[in-house]
Amino acid sequence: MSKPRLGIGMVGYAFMGAAHSHAWRSAPRFFDLPWDPELTVLCGRDRDAVAAAGRRMGWSSVETDWRAVVGRDDVDVVDVCTPGSSHAEIAVAALEAGKHVLCEKPLANSVGQARAMVAAAERAAAAGTRSMVAFNYRRVPALALARRLIGDGRLGQIRHVRAVYLQDWIVDPDFPLVWRLVAEQAGSGALGDIGSHIVDLAQHLLSDRIASVCALTETFVKERPLPRTASGLAGVGGGEQRGRVTVDDAALFLARFAGGAIATFEASRFATGRRNGMRIEINGSAGSLAFDLERLNELQLYEAAADTTGGFRRILVTEADHPWMSAWWPPGHIIGWEHTFIHEIRDFVVAVGAADDPQPSFAEGLGVQQVLEAVGASAAQGVWTSVGEQ
C-alpha cells in the first residue's frame, strides 16, 4: 500500500550531497518508514552542474536558489549539505517556513550562529517541526552497541577517552585553497570538519559533556594555489594566484569531562597515509572498548571480570539484534560507511513521523560548537579553557 509522500529538498550536491542522496533513496527500501521520501528538488548555484548532479543522483527537479526550495509547497524536509557558512541562514529560514531540517555537521561556524539555530529549532518544535544535526558516526552499529555497553555499566566508571580522526588529503602543498581551508566558509579546519565528529561521539558514548580543554592547533601549509576555474587558475590573467590558509590543519587537545573522565583528542589532515582514520578507545574501571573506522563492523571489548584469555575480544557487529542490522543481511555479511547515512535518515524520518525530536538535536550540535570554540580559544591563549563560556 502506498504511503504518503515526504518531499525532500536538498541544498548542496557534492560529497555529502551524494551520501545523503544515496541514503534518501535507500532508506525506504530497507526500513519501514511512516512516509515515502521523494527526492523532489536538488539545489546548487551552478545550474548546469546541479542539473547533471540531479540526473545522476535521482532528483526530480533542480533550483539554483535555496530560498526557492524553502518556499516550495512540495518540500516537507530541507536537507542542508552546504559549507558551514550557510547552515544557519538556510536552516532558520526552512524551520520558520515549517520545513523539517536535517543539517550536516558541524551545526554552524560559530557558537552565535548555533545559538540562533537552536532558538529557531525550539520555536519550530513547538509547532511540530523537527530538526537534527547529522553526526553520522553515531549510526555505526558498532558504536551504537558501544554506547549500549557503557550505559549498561559493562566498563564500570569511565576513566579515559582516547580519540583520533586522521586524514591526509591536503598534505600536498599544491592542493588548492578549497572552501574547507577558508575560515569564512568552513569556520575552522580539521577541528570543525573531523574533530567535531570525535567530540560528538565521545560525549554521546559517555552521555557526558566536556567541561574544559587545553589545546594546540597548527597550520603547516600557510598558503595554497587558488582553485582552478573553468578558464584556468582563479585570478587575473590565469597566472598562479595563491591564497592564505585561514584554518587549522591539525588540532590536538586534552579534555576533562564533567563526570570526571579525562581525554585526548587529535584531529589532523596531515596524518600522511591515513585516508579517513577515526579511532576511539574508552577505558573504564571494569573494562575497555576500542573502535576503528577502518574496521567499521567490529568492536573490540575487554571485560576484566570475564578475562580468561588476557586480552580484548572482537565482536563482529552484524547480528540481527545489533542496532539497525536486522534490516540488512544475514550475520557476517558486513556493511559500509554509506550505511551510517541510511541509518541516520531512517532515524530522522521515524522520529519526525512519531512527532519526536530526532537526535542529535541542534542543542547537542551547539554543545559540540561550544567545545570547538573553547579549543580555539585555548589554542590561541595557551591555557586551560572552560567550555560554554564563549
Ligand code: SOE
Ligand atoms: C572531510 O573530508 C570529510 O568529508 C568530513 O567532512 C566528513 O564529515 C567525514 O565523515 C569524512 O571526511
